[in-house]
Amino acid sequence: MKTNKLVQLLWHVAFIITVLILLYPILFAIANSFKTNAAAFAAILRLFPVEPVVDNYLALFDKIPLVHIITNTFTVAAIITMVKLITAFCAAYALVFIPVRGSKVLYFLFLLSMFVPFTATMIPNYLTVSAMNLNDTLMGVILPQLVTGSGIFLLHQTMKTIPIAIIDAVKLDDIGHFKIMKDIVLPLLKPQIISTGIWLFIGAWNEYVWPQLILKTKENYTLPLALQLFVSEEKGSNFALIMAMSVVTMIIPLLLYLIFQRQIIGTFTSSGIK
Amino acid sequence: MIRPDKEFVGLKNYIDLFMNPVFYKVLKNTFLYILILAIVNCAIPYIFAFVCHFVFERFKEFYKIAIFMPAFISLVVGSMIFMWILNPLSGPVALLLRNFSITLPVWNITEGLAIVVISLITSWRVFGYNFIILYAAVSGIAPDVIEAAKLDNVPLYKVFKDIVMPMSSATGLYIFVITTVMGLQYIYTPISVLTKGGPNDGSSNLLYLSYHEAFVVFNSGNSAAISMVTIILFAIFIVILFKFVESRVHYENE
Numbered sequence: 001m002k003t004n005k006l007v008q009l010l011w012h013v014a015f016i017i018t019v020l021i022l023l024y025p026i027l028f029a030i031a032n033s034f035k036t037n038a039a040a041f042a043a044i045l046r047l048f049p050v051e052p053v054v055d056n057y058l059a060l061f062d063k064i065p066l067v068h069i070i071t072n073t074f075t076v077a078a079i080i081t082m083v084k085l086i087t088a089f090c091a092a093y094a095l096v097f098i099p100v101r102g103s104k105v106l107y108f109l110f111l112l113s114m115f116v117p118f119t120a121t122m123i124p125n126y127l128t129v130s131a132m133n134l135n136d137t138l139m140g141v142i143l144p145q146l147v148t149g150s151g152i153f154l155l156h157q158t159m160k161t162i163p164i165a166i167i168d169a170v171k172l173d174d175i176g177h178f179k180i181m182k183d184i185v186l187p188l189l190k191p192q193i194i195s196t197g198i199w200l201f202i203g204a205w206n207e208y209v210w211p212q213l214i215l216k217t218k219e220n221y222t223l224p225l226a227l228q229l230f231v232s233e234e235k236g237s238n239f240a241l242i243m244a245m246s247v248v249t250m251i252i253p254l255l256l257y258l259i260f261q262r263q264i265i266g267t268f269t270s271s272g273i274k
Numbered sequence: 275m276i277r278p279d280k281e282f283v284g285l286k287n288y289i290d291l292f293m294n295p296v297f298y299k300v301l302k303n304t305f306l307y308i309l310i311l312a313i314v315n316c317a318i319p320y321i322f323a324f325v326c327h328f329v330f331e332r333f334k335e336f337y338k339i340a341i342f343m344p345a346f347i348s349l350v351v352g353s354m355i356f357m358w359i360l361n362p363l364s365g366p367v368a369l370l371l372r373n374f375s376i377t378l379p380v381w382n383i384t385e386g387l388a389i390v391v392i393s394l395i396t397s398w399r400v401f402g403y404n405f406i407i408l409y410a411a412v413s414g415i416a417p418d419v420i421e422a423a424k425l426d427n428v429p430l431y432k433v434f435k436d437i438v439m440p441m442s443s444a445t446g447l448y449i450f451v452i453t454t455v456m457g458l459q460y461i462y463t464p465i466s467v468l469t470k471g472g473p474n475d476g477s478s479n480l481l482y483l484s485y486h487e488a489f490v491v492f493n494s495g496n497s498a499a500i501s502m503v504t505i506i507l508f509a510i511f512i513v514i515l516f517k518f519v520e521s522r523v524h525y526e527n528e
Contacts, residue, residue, distance in 0.1 A: 007329070008329060008330065008331075011325050011329055011330070012330070012333070015322070015325075015326070015337050015341075018322075018341065019337065019340040019341060021398075022340065022341060022343065022344050022398060022401070022402065023340060023343065023344075024359070025344070025352065025355045025356060025359060025398070026343065026344070026347070028355060028358075028359055028366070029351075029355050032358075108512065108513075108516075111451070111512055112505065112508065112509055112512060114451075114455045114459075115455060115458060115459075115504070115505060115508035115509075115511075115512075116501070116504075116505055117458075117459070117480070117481045117484045117485075117500070117501045117504050117505075118459065118462075118481070119481065119484040119485045119488050119489075119497055119500075119501055120484070120497075120498065120501035120502075120505070122488075123488070123494070150452060150455070153448060153451070153452075154448060157444050157445065157447070157448045160444060161444060199403070202345075202346050205348070206347070206348030206349065206350070206351075208348070208349075208350050208463065209462075209463075223348075224348050224350045224351070227348075227350060227351065227354070228350070239358060242354060243355075243358075246351045246354060246355060249348055249350075249351050250346075250347050250348070250351055253346040253347065253348075254343070254346055254347070256346070257342070257343065257346045258339075261339055261342070
């Protein structure tokens with residue numbers, strides 16, 4: 001769209017400022033993780049450390065079983081994402097294309113579940129998981145997180161944008177829902193599904209509240225949990241170390257993002273429907 | 275707290291709750307959080323998405339990548355980093371402002387300010403996600419409609435208000451609901467890391483109060499009552515939303 005060059009410039013300025021604000025914390029954390037604690041306090045504004053050190057990162061490996069924690073986090077996130085995606089996809093499909101008498105009520109309940117304060121479900125879930133002897137295990141962390149109201153909501157909204165004419169045309173051929181799901185809806189919605197999957201993965205990776213309740217021994221921890229360790233032990237004193245741990249926690253999601261951003265963002269701009 | 279035999283006290287917890295002034299304060303806070311988040315994270319990303327797609331000619335990719343980045347970072351990590359950045363004594367923001375002779379107020383003990391700051395920290399993360407989703411919706415609008423509008427010389431803001439917004443409203447609705455959920459649930463993390471409910475419950479919201487009652491004061495009856503009230507309030511919210519808004523939303527197959 002042709003607009004006034006000045007208007008364009010002003011918008012660019014607005015965007016640049018926004019980007020700077022959004023990215024600064026990341027740069028801040030990375031920069032300060034490479035300084036010693038003393039240097040960090042002395043020159044907090046400096047984005048490029050005078051004498052970069054990796055001491056903080058090395059210290060991380062000493063203080064906690066870092067590698068194990070990373071694999072834990074990855075396992076938990078991967079399983080949760082897979083199951084959430086499959087259940088949300090099937091549920092959304094059923095809600096949109098197989099209307100039955102209770103559909104609207106069910107949909108309403110799914111939505112409502114997003115608003116339930118986690119405090120209400122924490123205790124019952126904890127008691128259930130304990131009764132199954134899954135305390136302090138990764139399975140105990142995974143089990144209650146296998147479904148998502150928001151996943152169903154998102155896929156529901158996107159499925160509704162598929163012209164119903166397509167589905168009706170196929171129904172004439174009497175193929176059966178499973179095939180329709182697999183061969184028509186799935187390919188059409190691939191971009192949304194991929195990006196939902198990535199988003200779910202990140203969410204599961206960064207999940208903090210529930211793992212905190214279930215996991216007790218450090219070997220079983222997930223990353224965000226381990227990060228909290230540093231804050232309670234050395235309350236604010238080892239700032240640089242906390243920054244280093246933050247960077248480690250951030251790095252996998254960020255790397256995933258940077259690798260897949262072509263796909264994620266690229267697929268967003270093509271509308272598979274047309 | 276997890277005693278096997280609990281006394282049945284009927285509606286006592288609810289009555290206590292409704293007579294407790296803290297409940298109303300927290301209710302007000304909850305509403306404020308959602309309001310700020312809705313403005314910063316629904317309205318602005320929508321406009322930005324529109325501008326990025328229709329107004330800009332270059333740098334689109336860069337903006338998209340950059341803006342979306344914080345969405346991938348844990349809010350725990352984000353809160354901690356911001357705790358340092360916004361440190362009123364030695365943080366970068368305070369130092370910068372000092373050059374202009376402005377002192378950064380100690381925001382985590384200032385009542386109104388705590389809510390604003392926590393909302394902004396949560397927004398930092400939520401903005402990118404909403405922006406990208408809305409961008410996808412906006413860019414998926416049939417180009418022929420836009421072309422027709424161009425031929426008719428429709429001014430830009432009208433294109434946004436009368437064409438783009440209605441046609442991407444399915445996604446718009448999703449973003450609004452999700453942002454509300456985030457205003458309720460996500461915000462727990464920064465509250466927990468930074469202010470623990472804030473100066474005199476000044477930054478607490480319904481969710482945090484429920485948590486506080488259960489795990490700090492060990493009053494699970496109150497906590498459950500708060501949870502129920504929350505659920506009912508938002509059930510009403512969803513019903514109203516869907517009755518009045520969803521009927522106006524445009525879905526391709528209706």
